[in-house]
Amino acid sequence: MLHLRVISPSERSGEVLRILGGEPGATHVTLGLAAAVDPPGDVIQAEVARGSLNDVLAALTALDLSRTGGISFVPSGTVISDAKERADTAAPKRRDRTVVWAQLLDQMREGARLTPTFLTFLAIAILLSAVGVTTASPLTLVGAMVVGPEFLPLAALSVGLVRRDTRLIRTSVRTLAISFPVAMVVTWLATLLWVRLGWIGVGNVEDARAFDFIYQVGPFSLVVALLAGAAGMLAVVSSTSAVLVGVFISVTTVPAAGLAVVAAFAGKWHIALSSLAQLSVNLMGIVLAGVAVLLLFQRADR
Template sequence: MLHLRILSPAAMTDDVVANLECDDAVSGLAVLRGASLRPPGDIVLAEVAREAGNDVVDRLRGLKVHQEGSIAIEQVPTWLSRSGFEAEVRTPGSSADAVVWADVTQRSYEETELNWSYLSFMTLATIIASIAIVLDSQILVIGAMVLGPEFGAIAALGVALVRRRFVLLQLAIRTLVFGFVSAIAITFLLALAARGLGWITLDDVVGPRPGTGFIYTPDKWSFIVAVVAAAAGVLTMTSAKSVGMAGVFISVTTVPAAGNIALGAAFGVGSAIWGSTLQLFLNVSGMALAGWLTLAVQQRLWTRVSVRRARHLHIPRRML
């Protein structure tokens, strides 16, 4: 169940209410006349079956409510309502599978913001990954994978392509490139310092590493795992059942590859640099491709559900 809180200019409120009243997926509706100070107008509250969230929001966007006022969308984790249950029964699809595109798109913009927090997590994760490589520690590799914040920006690439948000696409590419380059550069400088202090030797980089050798030896399985993991990650991001995201983080070799690039550069080991670069490219491209395909399939399926639902609703054409 979704809760909508709409700040509506007084002149638009009747159209907003009419749009909501005629939809069987709306189980609760309230209007607080004159309660909004900015913009001057009313507050409209509505309870909507999650499966119909996109249709309702799209109609409100068609009225330009989001330009003159605002639409807040909240997931209701627990609710008790007979009318709400009946609304979900009447609405085609499953609430767990429903994709609320407004929510997914906003989260994508937030995940692609290039800020101090993103760069800090990316750098710290890459440093931990480089230490994991020196110690040949799979536990530290997993820790670096979980800490890395890059998945949100990679998933945003798919969202941008499917939803035709080309500004988001540019932001995601910028965040990924600048994030990885900055993290590798800082880790490279720290590796040089550790080399000068004698903390890291060439044998630590080129010697036998049974636990972490996969980082710089990409193969077909690297790409396959990235594709499967990204598809699972996108489904977790779009579904109401947000589980399994940690499994995605520890399945892809992006941050560890970045750490190995920094170490290879500090010791001039070309095989480590190029092998890890290829590993990084395979994982990012595989995740981006899988994210785009998964979202494209979801959009196609939910478009059909929306069309089928519209045939059973008695909504005036001017409101569609």
């Protein structure tokens, strides 16, 4: 269940109550007359089954409440009530087949933004990848995969494509197009410093056969990216954050970017280009899988 809270102008409150009263998946409806101060109006609250929330939000939005009042919702937590059980049972759609699109879009708009924090995390992840490659440290590479924040703008791009949200698409593409080159330039400068200090060597990059999976593009490069993208989108939709760690470790986006920088620094251009190809395949596979998962949910929602 989700706890719905509506601030409604007094003249609209009757319509809001009729919407909630006519929705079998809504219960525990309460009304606070003139309880809201800014914006002024009545406060109407209810517990709504997840399978009913999209319909309720669509009806409330049609009343222009987003402009004249406000609509918010959060997980209800534990609700002990026979009325709640009846509402859950009466909801037109099952919980596991329902995507609350308003919630997902809001989450993705936040995750798609290019922020200093996002750029810092990506730069740190690619720096760790460069260290892992040059020191032949698989653990450092795994750490780089976990630190990498690139999944959220990729998921946001998938959502934007499915919902035809051009603003979200532009924001996601902009974040990816700017952040990866900037983080890779930072890694190039750091590699230059480390080589001059004698901390690392890049001459044996071509012989690092243990890291073939990072830059050699093969059929499973796309398969793994598709599987990881599907699992990641399912985790986002179902709010199962623990699964995302496995998704981060499965794909080689950040390690491929780090190896591309080190290989280019060493003049091993075929490895650098192959790493960039691996990076592209992973990015594309994650987005395509995310789109496919969301289309399935959208079809089930209809």
